[in-house]
Amino acid sequence: xxxxxxxxxxxxxxPRAGIAALQEERILExxxxxxxxxxxxxxxxxxxxxxxxxxxxxxDFTERVPFxxxxxxxxxxxxxxxxxxxxxxxxYADTTTVFSTSGxxxxxxxxxxxxxxxxxxxxxxxxxxxxxxxxxxDYVLGSGFKMRGPLYHADQMxxxxxxxxxxxxxxxxxxxxxxxxxRPVYAQLTGLALAELDHLSRSHDMRELxxxxxxxxxxxxxxxxxxxxxxxxxxxxxxxxxxxxDVTGAWECRQHDGCHxxxxxxxxxxxxxxxxxxxADGELGELVATSLDNPVTPMVRFRSDDIIRxxxxxxxxxxxxxxxxxxxxxxxxxxxxxxxxxxxxxxRALEQVPQTSxxxxxLVRPAREIDxxxxxxxxxxxxxxxxxxxxxxxxEVIAAVVxxxxxxxxxxxxxxxxxxxxxxxxRLVKS
Amino acid sequence: MTxxxxxxxxxxxxxxxxxxxxxxxxxxxxxxxxxxxDDWQRDTAWARGMLAGHGVGAVKGDGELGGGLVIIGGxxxxxxxxxxxxxxxxxxAPYSIGEIYAFEAFRTGMYARRLxxxxxxxxxRTVAEGLGxxxxxxxxxxxxxxxxxxAAGLLAAAGAAPFIVTRxxxxxxxxxxxxxxxxxxxxxxxxxxxxxxxxxxxxTVGPRAHRVSQAATGLRGTLTEGRCGCGRTGQRVTITx
Numbered sequence: 262x263x264x265x266x267x268x269x270x271x272x273x274x275x276p277r278a279g280i281a282a283l284q285e286e287r288i289l290e291x292x293x294x295x296x297x298x299x300x301x302x303x304x305x306x307x308x309x310x311x312x313x314x315x316x317x318x319x320x321d322f323t324e325r326v327p328f329x330x331x332x333x334x335x336x337x338x339x340x341x342x343x344x345x346x347x348x349x350x351x352x353y354a355d356t357t358t359v360f361s362t363s364g365x366x367x368x369x370x371x372x373x374x375x376x377x378x379x380x381x382x383x384x385x386x387x388x389x390x391x392x393x394x395x396x397x398x399d400y401v402l403g404s405g406f407k408m409r410g411p412l413y414h415a416d417q418m419x420x421x422x423x424x425x426x427x428x429x430x431x432x433x434x435x436x437x438x439x440x441x442x443x444r445p446v447y448a449q450l451t452g453l454a455l456a457e458l459d460h461l462s463r464s465h466d467m468r469e470l471x472x473x474x475x476x477x478x479x480x481x482x483x484x485x486x487x488x489x490x491x492x493x494x495x496x497x498x499x500x501x502x503x504x505x506x507d508v509t510g511a512w513e514c515r516q517h518d519g520c521h522x523x524x525x526x527x528x529x530x531x532x533x534x535x536x537x538x539x540x541a542d543g544e545l546g547e548l549v550a551t552s553l554d555n556p557v558t559p560m561v562r563f564r565s566d567d568i569i570r571x572x573x574x575x576x577x578x579x580x581x582x583x584x585x586x587x588x589x590x591x592x593x594x595x596x597x598x599x600x601x602x603x604x605x606x607x608x609r610a611l612e613q614v615p616q617t618s619x620x621x622x623x624l625v626r627p628a629r630e631i632d633x634x635x636x637x638x639x640x641x642x643x644x645x646x647x648x649x650x651x652x653x654x655x656x657e658v659i660a661a662v663v664x665x666x667x668x669x670x671x672x673x674x675x676x677x678x679x680x681x682x683x684x685x686x687x688r689l690v691k692s
Numbered sequence: 693m694t695x696x697x698x699x700x701x702x703x704x705x706x707x708x709x710x711x712x713x714x715x716x717x718x719x720x721x722x723x724x725x726x727x728x729x730d731d732w733q734r735d736t737a738w739a740r741g742m743l744a745g746h747g748v749g750a751v752k753g754d755g756e757l758g759g760g761l762v763i764i765g766g767x768x769x770x771x772x773x774x775x776x777x778x779x780x781x782x783x784x785a786p787y788s789i790g791e792i793y794a795f796e797a798f799r800t801g802m803y804a805r806r807l808x809x810x811x812x813x814x815x816x817r818t819v820a821e822g823l824g825x826x827x828x829x830x831x832x833x834x835x836x837x838x839x840x841x842x843a844a845g846l847l848a849a850a851g852a853a854p855f856i857v858t859r860x861x862x863x864x865x866x867x868x869x870x871x872x873x874x875x876x877x878x879x880x881x882x883x884x885x886x887x888x889x890x891x892x893x894x895x896t897v898g899p900r901a902h903r904v905s906q907a908a909t910g911l912r913g914t915l916t917e918g919r920c921g922c923g924r925t926g927q928r929v930t931i932t933x
Contacts, residue, residue: 262704269701344806354751356786359760359807361799369802373786376695384698397706400713407767407789408799411774413712418702424713424724427768429793435715438722443713509694526694554694681795 266579268391268419272525273580277573280524280581285319287553288528292316292326294350295561301337301347302561305329323530323539328549328564334370345371348558356557360409362507363481363685372507372558379414381555382509385523386415389512392578393500394475395419395447402436402448404428412449421446430678433457437470444473450499451481453681455488456619456674460641467495476500478512481685483587483605485620487612503587505529506550506565511585516577519584526554529583530562531571534591542572547591566591593689596630600664604688607636610658616640616651621677623690625670634659634667637690639677710901714771716861718908725862725902727771731880734898735775736782738877742866743779745922746836746855748811750784762803762834764790764814772864776813790819797822804830814857816840820847838866841911841931858931861894861909862902865929870921873914873928883915883927890914892929 267273275283293313295302306312309327316322334346341347348371349356357376361369374381395401397420403413405428413423426432426439430453439445450458458467471477476498484501492499502512503520508527511520522529531546532539540546548567552559571585593603604624611617621639638655645651652669660666680686711732715724727735743761751759761780765773769792780787788807790800797819803809805826812834820827820843831837831852839847839854847854855867856874863881865874876883880898885891890912896903916928 263701269697272697352751353760353786353808354784357781359786359788359803361788361802364798369799371806376781378699379695379702381695384695387698387702398708403712403767403770405767406791406796407765407770408791408796410789411770411777412767413770417711418698418705420702420705420707422708422710422712423770424715425768425770426715427766429766429768429791432768435722439713439715439724442724523694525697679795 263391266392268388273388273582275525275581277575277581281319283525284528284553288319288322288551289316291551291553291559291561292322294556295559298350299348299559299561300341300343301329301333304337304347305333319528322528322551323562326562328532328537328562329560330564331370331566335368338370345373345558348560349373350559351375351557358410363408372555372560374555375557379418380410382409383412383415384418385509385526386412386512387418388523389478389500389502389510389514389521390415390419390421390447392512392514393447393478393498395421397421399447400424400443400445402426402428402440402445404436404454405449405451416447428454430457430681433461437461437465440470440473446473446475448474448477450477450479452484452488452621452685453678455479455491456621456639456678459491459619460643462491462495471495471497474498478502480504480510482688483589483608485608485612487618487620503567504565506548506560506563506567508550508552508555508560508563514576514578514580518576519572519586521576521580522583522585524553524582527551528553529571529585531569531585532564534568542574543570545570545588548585592629594629595624595626595689597632597634597663598665602663606662607659610662611638611655613658614651614654616645617655619674621674621686623677623680623686623688625692626689627691634663634665635670636667637670637672637677639674640671642673712771714862715768716859718861718910723861723907725771728901731898731900731902732775732778734880735877736778738879739775739779739866740782742868742875743776743783743785743811743813745868746811746838748780748783748785751786759785760803760807760809761785761787761811761813762790762800762809763787764792764800764812764816764819766792769859771862772859773814790815792816792818794818794822797824801826801830804833809834811836811838813838814840815843815847815854817842817846819843820850856931858911858929860892860911860929861904861907863894867928868920868922868924872920873916873930875920875922875924875926875928878924878926883929885913885915890932892931 338346356373403423403425511522528551530549534547548565568588569585611620623637625635837854867874912933913931
């Protein structure tokens with residue numbers, strides 16, 4: 262039963278020993294289940310000479326069970342002509358929904374759930390919205406994309422009323438009207454939404470508009486320093502969230518000290534990005550996820566390519582589940598003329614130029630090592646008076662950060678936004 | 693399990709009567725409308741009948757693939773389309789969701805290509821155009837396409853014989869396999885036609901949270917009364933512009 266602070270007090274503040282026991286119980290149920298049913302798991306385990314009988318504890322699982330990568334799933338999908346890449350553990354007839362990953366970093370892969378009342382991907386999110394302060398009878402802006410299913414299920418689980426208006430590209434002017442009218446307490450934001458809100462802030466009193474908000478969530482890509490400050494200036498407490506290897510979400514609490522993974526739902530590991538050893542608490546590692554509550558397409562030691570720092574130290578909010586801080590994507594590092602940089606470096610540079618401060622850009626990177634620093638940059642045509650001048654200023658700030666002068670393709674922001682997918686703009690593109 | 697525990701926690705909370713708030717435009721002005729949980733349940737029951745009429749149901753066969761849907765509607769269209777998603781779930785038909793953005797059209801194409809999809813419901817012109825050269829392949833693969841009026845011509849040119857689904861202010865109308873106009877739920881809504889111009893007007897007749905009387909829909913069309921070949925007796929509308 263929810264209390265003032267926690268949606269599920271006992272589960273959210275469960276002692277670590279209890280979490281470990283619960284995870285071990287679920288893992289020992291999962292092991293024979295997936296070995297029997299998941300064609301990809303069986304293939305990987307047979308290649309690694311691992312049998313279910315070898316796994317008798319959580320420690321056995323994390324030491325012996327082989328990893329699965331997104332490339333493994335895609336390869337199996339293409340070779341076996343299996344749309345689910347060997348992950349489906351039930352009949353297709355037993356699934357309720359089949360959704361897909363965003364597809365921003367390659368071709369999207371499928372995952373499925375069976376459910377009855379609330380979509381499982383968002384079920385645990387009710388805990389996170391409760392923490393933001395969403396309560397029965399509150400209006401919330403039922404925003405975001407639907408490709409992962411009805412996010413408003415989490416709103417409705419908290420007893421809130423979603424105001425379902427268009428918050429996609431070009432929709433925020435109308436959404437502000439809904440905010441004015443219903444005074445919602447929460448909304449979901451993306452980088453593309455912030456770019457639009459930045460423009461609208463010139464003609465709207467954002468502080469007044471957002472004064473009803475208890476918080477807003479942000480996901481999809483890193484939140485730049487300028488955008489974070491802007492939201493602060495508007496009086497919006499922003500809660501960053503991210504995916505735990507496509508299993509479920511992990512959201513910041515009011516302490517804003519890492520994203521809480523719900524470990525009754527996902528077994529989370531941080532492993533050496535170049536190897537297989539677990540890294541120490543707080544060290545950089547690659548997020549590895551195992552589904553504990555999806556019998557349809559469970560991920561089993563899925564290497565997400567997400568680089569994180571993780572801790573299992575209890576949070577000051579009282580929750581005991583693991584927290585992590587997203588750092589970037591494995592392979593994001595790019596080398597040009599012997600110099601190494603990551604997309605966030607470009608982001609920070611563009612934030613310094615008013616006409617490109619929304620940091621909408623794409624790095625054209627056919628390979629990890631490139632000869633030429635080619636960047637597609639979105640600019641605000643309303644405030645740009647001279648493109649040659651803008652080109653010089655953008656070149657200067659990027660060269661200062663990366664150490665190499667860029668080859669720029671300047672595009673009006675709206676034109677660049679059309680290249681977005683699933684609420685975010687792919688930052689690394691091949692062409 | 694997490695799903696079970698969070699569902700139990702949610703069930704312990706007081707629930708407001710509203711399922712959600714939607715918005716449609718009337719002569720360029722926004723109209724917000726409330727959908728109650730009772731409205732949503734009746735809408736779902738009606739949607740279940742409309743989908744079942746098109747053959748949507750549980751996938752047959754042990755381990756065989758077949759019978760999925762792609763439902764195309766944005767988050768803001770959920771007051772109209774969620775009842776069809778819920779109906780698909782209740783009928784036991786797996787479904788996927790496509791968004792109504794050109795840059796998301798690839799997802800609809802991907803589902804149609806990779807999954808045994810037997811119905812696409814709600815495709816509009818943006819997605820049809822966004823599919824580009826893939827549209828003909830999608831049309832060839834998917835036996836039943838229920839399209840928005842603005843996509844019908846494009847789909848027909850690609851070889852489809854689409855049925856029509858259209859939003860009508862706060863309501864929705866769906867064509868059945870008999871193709872005698874798109875049915876509205878007569879227990880909830882009634883349609884009339886403006887004397888001048890033929891614009892379709894809508895009025896609430898059911899016990900809905902949102903009540904309108906002779907509200908303009910912005911669509912022109914012809915109305916048909918009487919029994920349809922599917923057995924339903926309510927009004928049908930054929931959108932003409």
